[in-house]
Amino acid sequence: MRNKKTPKLTLVGAGPGDPDLISVKGVKALASADVVLYDALINRELLEYAPNAKKVFVGKRVGLHTFTQDEINEKIVQNAFQYGHVVRLKGGDPFIFGRGTEEIEYAESFGLETENIAGITSAIAVPSNLGIALTKRGISESFWVVTGTTSKNKLSKDAHLAAKSTATVVILMGMKKLNEIVSVFQNENKGETPVAIIQNGTTLNEHIGIGTINSISEEVKSKKLSSPAIIVIGEVVRESHKLRSFYCEIKKQTNMQKESSMMH
Ligand SMILES: C[S@@+](CC[C@H](N)C(=O)[O-])C[C@H]1O[C@@H](n2cnc3c(N)ncnc32)[C@H](O)[C@@H]1O
Known part of the structure; x- marks a missing residue:
């Protein structure tokens, strides 16, 4: 029998990982959900709100079936007609590399009422949590948020344009393209530009790698960093009050290397 409730889809941005970084409006939507369809990157604690x-x-999930976007779209519509209010709980913000608009458009093509509740995107919150301000007076006037993996599995062409700019560059889904990203920035003579890589940012499982364009690949190898991670490139990384000691250490090591090469 068809449920009497109005079928509805609400996209809810779950934030970057810390369960406290969801909006009050998102929590209220979860409380009124009949079904929650959730992604891998969301903090499971949030499900307690529903x-x-x-x-x-x-x-x-590694090694298990991965749902295609078409399957997810169908699940949204089926569940909404069967149970009523479907909340689609998505990592960060649903509209930042989250395919949220596709889900909204598909649901609306079946006449579903839809709503999007913005989330705190990892692109901003993950660096912020480490004291990295993406803009800073006198240091960086803007920032680019770029994907490392387009629908054609390529580094976005925008990364090349961003590397030419003086902006802070934030790259999502870029870990598999790190060597290519490094080359793009080296080609712009930015080998000494600071870089931070943050895996599982804002969670208890956060791991970070700090360096420069020239040194970051080694750092990633030695720290065994992998996805999901954010790559932040720009002078603002060095400005972070939380990361200052890393850069003092790097400077000390570079000076020691210089001295030892001068002695030999
Ligand atoms: C498909 S995109 C979704 C982005 C999401 N809509 C947002 O606004 O944060 C997934 C990518 O976001 C980044 N990401 C999401 N959560 C993260 C976290 N807690 N720490 C580091 N990177 C994260 C990683 O680059 C990951 O590969």
Whole structure:
């Protein structure tokens, strides 16, 4: 029998990982959900805000079936007609590399009422949590947020343009393209530009690698950093009060290397 509730889709941005970084509006939507379809990158603690809802995992899990976007779209519509209010809980902000608009458009093509509740994107919150201000008076006047993996599995062409600019550059989904990213910035003579790589930012499982364009690949190898991670490139990284000691250490090591090469 068809549910009497109005079928509805609400996209909710779950924030970057810290469960406290969700909006009050997002929590209210979860409380009224009949079904929650959630992604891999969301903090599972958030599901407790939806005690009465059916919870369905639709993310990617290593070694297990990965749901295609088409399958997720169908699940949204089926669940909405069967149960009523579907909350799609998505990492960060649903509209930042999150395919949120595709889900909205598909749901609306079946006449569903839709709503999007913005989330705190990892692109801003993850650096912020480490004291990295993406803009800073006198240091950086803007920032680019670029994908390392386009739909054609390529580094975005915008990364090349961003590397030419004086802006802070934030790259999502870029870990598999790190060598290419390094070359792009080296070609712009930016080998000494500071870089921070933050894996699982804002969570208890956060790991960071700090260096420069020239040194970051080694740092990633030695720290065994991998996805999900954010790459932040720009002078603002060196300005972070939380990372200052890393750069003092790097400077000390570089000076020692210089001295020892002069002695030999
Ligand atoms: C498909 S995109 C989704 C981005 C999301 N909509 C947002 O606004 O944060 C997934 C990528 O976001 C980045 N990401 C998301 N959460 C992260 C976290 N807690 N720490 C580091 N990177 C994260 C990684 O680059 C990851 O590969």
